[in-house]
Amino acid sequence: MGPALKLVVQRVALGLLLLLLVSALIFAGTNMLPGDVAQSILGQSATPEALANLRRDLGLNEPALTRYFNWLAGALQGDLGTALTNGQDIAQAISHRMKNTLFLAFWAAVIAVPLAIFLGLVAVRFRDRWPDKLISAATLASISVPEFLLGYLIMYFIAVKLRWFPSVAMINDSMSLGEKLSAIAMPVMVLTLVVLAHMMRMTRAAILNVMQSPYIETADLKGLNRFQVIFRHAFPNSIAPIVNVVMLNLAYLVVGVVVIEVVFTYPGMGQYLVDHVSKRDVPVVQACGLIFAAVYIGLNMLADIVSILTNPRLRHPK
Amino acid sequence: MTNALLDVRNLKIGATAYPPGEPPQEIEIVHGVSFTLEKGKVLGLIGESGAGKSTIGLAALGYGRGGVEITGGEVWINGRDILKGGMRGLRALRGAEVTYVAQSAAAAFNPAKKLMEQVTEAAILHKKFSKAEAEARAVELFRKLGLPNPETFGDRYPHQVSGGQLQRAMTALALCPEPDLVVFDEPTTALDVTTQIDVLAAIKEAIHDTGVAALYITHDLAVVAQVADDIMVLRYGDKVEYGATDQIINAPQEEYTRELVTVRSIRHEEKAPTPDAVLKVDRVTARYAGTAFNVLKDISVELHPGQTLAVVGESGSGKSTLARAITGLLPPGEGSITFDGRRLSPTLSGRSREDLRELQMIYQMADVAMNPRQTVGTIIGRPLEFYFGMRGAEKRQRVKELLEEIEMSDGFIDRYPAELSGGQKQRVCIARALAAKPKLIICDEVTSALDPLVADGILRLLLNLQKREGVAYLFITHDLATVRAIADSIAVMYRGEVVRYGSKTEVLSPPFDDYTDLLLSSVPEMKLGWLEEVIAHRKMESAGN
Numbered sequence: 118m119g120p121a122l123k124l125v126v127q128r129v130a131l132g133l134l135l136l137l138l139v140s141a142l143i144f145a146g147t148n149m150l151p152g153d154v155a156q157s158i159l160g161q162s163a164t165p166e167a168l169a170n171l172r173r174d175l176g177l178n179e180p181a182l183t184r185y186f187n188w189l190a191g192a193l194q195g196d197l198g199t200a201l202t203n204g205q206d207i208a209q210a211i212s213h214r215m216k217n218t219l220f221l222a223f224w225a226a227v228i229a230v231p232l233a234i235f236l237g238l239v240a241v242r243f244r245d246r247w248p249d250k251l252i253s254a255a256t257l258a259s260i261s262v263p264e265f266l267l268g269y270l271i272m273y274f275i276a277v278k279l280r281w282f283p284s285v286a287m288i289n290d291s292m293s294l295g296e297k298l299s300a301i302a303m304p305v306m307v308l309t310l311v312v313l314a315h316m317m318r319m320t321r322a323a324i325l326n327v328m329q330s331p332y333i334e335t336a337d338l339k340g341l342n343r344f345q346v347i348f349r350h351a352f353p354n355s356i357a358p359i360v361n362v363v364m365l366n367l368a369y370l371v372v373g374v375v376v377i378e379v380v381f382t383y384p385g386m387g388q389y390l391v392d393h394v395s396k397r398d399v400p401v402v403q404a405c406g407l408i409f410a411a412v413y414i415g416l417n418m419l420a421d422i423v424s425i426l427t428n429p430r431l432r433h434p435k
Numbered sequence: 436m437t438n439a440l441l442d443v444r445n446l447k448i449g450a451t452a453y454p455p456g457e458p459p460q461e462i463e464i465v466h467g468v469s470f471t472l473e474k475g476k477v478l479g480l481i482g483e484s485g486a487g488k489s490t491i492g493l494a495a496l497g498y499g500r501g502g503v504e505i506t507g508g509e510v511w512i513n514g515r516d517i518l519k520g521g522m523r524g525l526r527a528l529r530g531a532e533v534t535y536v537a538q539s540a541a542a543a544f545n546p547a548k549k550l551m552e553q554v555t556e557a558a559i560l561h562k563k564f565s566k567a568e569a570e571a572r573a574v575e576l577f578r579k580l581g582l583p584n585p586e587t588f589g590d591r592y593p594h595q596v597s598g599g600q601l602q603r604a605m606t607a608l609a610l611c612p613e614p615d616l617v618v619f620d621e622p623t624t625a626l627d628v629t630t631q632i633d634v635l636a637a638i639k640e641a642i643h644d645t646g647v648a649a650l651y652i653t654h655d656l657a658v659v660a661q662v663a664d665d666i667m668v669l670r671y672g673d674k675v676e677y678g679a680t681d682q683i684i685n686a687p688q689e690e691y692t693r694e695l696v697t698v699r700s701i702r703h704e705e706k707a708p709t710p711d712a713v714l715k716v717d718r719v720t721a722r723y724a725g726t727a728f729n730v731l732k733d734i735s736v737e738l739h740p741g742q743t744l745a746v747v748g749e750s751g752s753g754k755s756t757l758a759r760a761i762t763g764l765l766p767p768g769e770g771s772i773t774f775d776g777r778r779l780s781p782t783l784s785g786r787s788r789e790d791l792r793e794l795q796m797i798y799q800m801a802d803v804a805m806n807p808r809q810t811v812g813t814i815i816g817r818p819l820e821f822y823f824g825m826r827g828a829e830k831r832q833r834v835k836e837l838l839e840e841i842e843m844s845d846g847f848i849d850r851y852p853a854e855l856s857g858g859q860k861q862r863v864c865i866a867r868a869l870a871a872k873p874k875l876i877i878c879d880e881v882t883s884a885l886d887p888l889v890a891d892g893i894l895r896l897l898l899n900l901q902k903r904e905g906v907a908y909l910f911i912t913h914d915l916a917t918v919r920a921i922a923d924s925i926a927v928m929y930r931g932e933v934v935r936y937g938s939k940t941e942v943l944s945p946p947f948d949d950y951t952d953l954l955l956s957s958v959p960e961m962k963l964g965w966l967e968e969v970i971a972h973r974k975m976e977s978a979g980n
Contacts, residue, residue: 331542335608338496339530339557353547429547429592 121431125422132418136411143406144185147399157397158201188403197404202396207404210389215408217288218385221301222370225308230363233313237320238352241328242343256314268307268380275303286381304381308374312366319362323355357424364420372409439471440513440615440648441495447507448490448499465490465672467508474615477642477649479663479680481656481695483886484857487672488652492618495650496533497525513615530557534609538621540601544593550604551589558612569611576607579644580637599630603637610645618650623658627749627913629957635661636970654886656695657959660684661966668692681963696961698887703898705923705939706742712773713874713907714738714761719770721760730756731767732931738875741905745918747954748928754911757928758877761909762796775874792822795868799880801860805852811863812848818870837866841896858889862896869900877909882917894920915958919943927951
């Protein structure tokens with residue numbers, strides 16, 4: 118087994134272990150919360166007999182460890198339990214919401230990632246000149262404004278004043294792709310502005326760091342022009358740090374969009390989570406926590422694997 | 436007007452200096468240098484660091500490193516002034532008519548790309564050759580430069596080949612587009628001496644075969660004497676002397692050139708061994724954690740009080756690891772280390788403060804061995820405080836005495852390391868070691884990063900201090916001239932083993948073992964034709980076998 122493959126396998130194993138630990142943490146955390154599930158289902162007026170029956174039915178009398186493994190075994194088979202509040206199957210409800218969240222994240226990423234890398238390259242090419250300064254100032258300004266404010270500002274100007282897009286980003290399965298895209302145009306815009314600065318600045322810094330290397334001087338002295346030097350010689354050596362920050366931001370697009378979904382009343386995971394947190398629906402909160410953790414760990418694992426695979430020393434051992 | 440390939444007229448180069456605590460200043464680092472180079476000839480540019488030799492070499496490509504800028508003069512190549520053609524003209528020149536071989540090929544190759552792609556890039560970019568032609572030419576150059584498996588060598592990545600091979604590949608990179616002029620910037624300086632000789636021979640042959648002209652930049656006069664037709668000696672950005680190689684080596688006109696020719700002529704009479712030993716390394720074996728390979732194998736050496744043991748070897752021979760074992764940084768797996776009659780704990784944490792005080796260390800890189808935010812006084816004063824509890828005026832007085840010992844005025848006491856020259860920094864490090872009043876100082880390549888004349892000064896200082904203070908040195912170096920200058924006894928290390936050990940005279944007199952013979956015969960000598968003699972001699976020997 119080559120050293121690269123070995124490292125990748127190790128990294129995947131570590132990711133799975135991490136996910137297991139996080140699942141335990143989520144379970145323990147939600148169990149430590151005050152309050153009783155049976156009580157919250159039946160309300161204050163429930164009789165002690167009814168409570169005891171429900172507890173037995175829900176398996177709440179079992180030891181915590183048994184309940185954890187039951188929950189975990191279920192989750193592994195795609196059974197996340199039923200929501201306490203409406204008795205719906207959680208996996209079914211979430212898969213629908215998750216699809217919407219991924220749809221939004223996907224289109225935000227499709228626009229933001231190439232744009233950020235392109236702007237980063239331009240900033241390096243015109244380092245310390247006006248294009249660089251303009252890009253830095255604009256992206257910094259957009260990241261400094263809180264995202265809900267950005268959301269309302271864009272809504273006010275584009276939906277209310279210009280009337281280009283609807284102000285509420287409701288989508289459903291009967292809509293065509295074009296209708297859906299039109300509906301999510303504004304949240305995508307806000308998300309792009311929020312994640313752009315971080316990725317662009319990291320791209321700029323990573324490439325500038327590489328630009329100090331002696332092999333860049335070698336490339337200069339071959340007579341290559343600036344863009345050739347950056348694309349052919351600097352960029353391939355800065356992929357690892359760029360991918361790292363891109364993955365962090367992709368994870369944010371999935372996990373961190375709660376505020377944006379609420380602002381645009383978009384039917385995604387964030388909305389769903391917020392609704393059920395306020396209703397103390399513990400199984401739903403646990404399921405959402407587990408999925409968010411899996412997304413985060415998975416994307417970071419992917420970033421690590423990409424940096425392992427782009428390292429020529431690991432890919433081509435002596 | 437001559438029909439010279441390269442005609443540099445009154446070249447002036449400026450840079451921005453950042454003196455600590457003062458606003459940036461524009462300074463001139465090359466003050467009007469002129470020279471010409473004809474087709475197929477080799478001009479050696481020689482001088483110490485700061486002489487401007489690399490700066491002048493890069494000016495032949497119209498390039499200024501960092502904040503360096505060409506501020507005046509003309510650089511004519513093939514009948515046109517390259518400084519007047521703008522960026523577009525320079526890009527057409529670089530990699531086509533003029534190419535560059537950097538000092539550290541390991542850093543000058545892009546780690547993410549295969550060697551073939553990098554070697555042929557310029558030739559293809561400038562449309563000198565098609566991709567197939569360029570690759571065929573590269574393979575031909577690999578073969579000419581003596582690289583292993585020339586057909587497939589280009590498929591490798593830079594980290595997959597050795598330092599000496601990379602330096603040859605860099606030469607192939609420079610020769611591939613069939614340039615008229617190659618600038619070699621210290622191409623063998625970073626190599627081990629036994630590797631240097633092969634690379635040097637390969638470069639010389641390649642220059643000869645292709646008929647390319649070359650600027651050969653180095654600080655080592657003995658090296659440049661082997662390859663150059665003419666030599667220009669530079670100092671502080673001025674031309675000192677310019678003439679045929681033979682004249683510069685055998686009949687230098689200027690005092691400074693004479694110094695460069697005769698540098699490393701310190702002769703030190705070896706002292707007879709005494710019965711007692713300040714350091715006794717007995718059958719030490721060591722490896723780094725997590726590896727199965729012993730970097731030190733069964734090492735036994737002895738060092739007598741007030742004497743110098745030189746540990747000689749190439750990179751990877753284990754000489755610095757030996758220092759780590761003695762200082763306790765790398766506890767040996769087997770064997771013992773006895774210091775001044777007592778057995779030292781193998782680990783650093785097991786040693787007493789007295790053990791630490793009596794065994795000091797000086798490093799190769801003086802500037803990273805000092806805290807840049809501390810003054811010289813604080814740096815030297817720290818061991819006085821730590822080992823002797825000195826404070827205030829008493830400490831300051833002792834620091835001044837130590838500065839006097841290292842031949843620096845007490846005005847340096849409030850200066851910061853950034854304000855010192857390389858030699859001064861190393862002197863401060865010596866004073867810091869002396870402050871602890873040690874019985875033994877381990878010197879790890881302490882003169883390797885210094886210019887020859889400065890290094891000479893440091894060696895003289897170390898010898899004087901030894902005479903006065905009676906301190907013993909364990910002197911680690913790869914440089915045999917340094918060994919001759921300072922050692923009483925010598926241990927030659929090769930792949931973790933001591934292959935030859937004894938008094939200086941014994942070790943440096945025949946009969947030699949194979950490795951010591953190779954090492955000794957590889958040290959460049961200050962005479963014309965030395966390289967050919969050695970290569971011819973080696974060919975004859977290998978034919979004889």
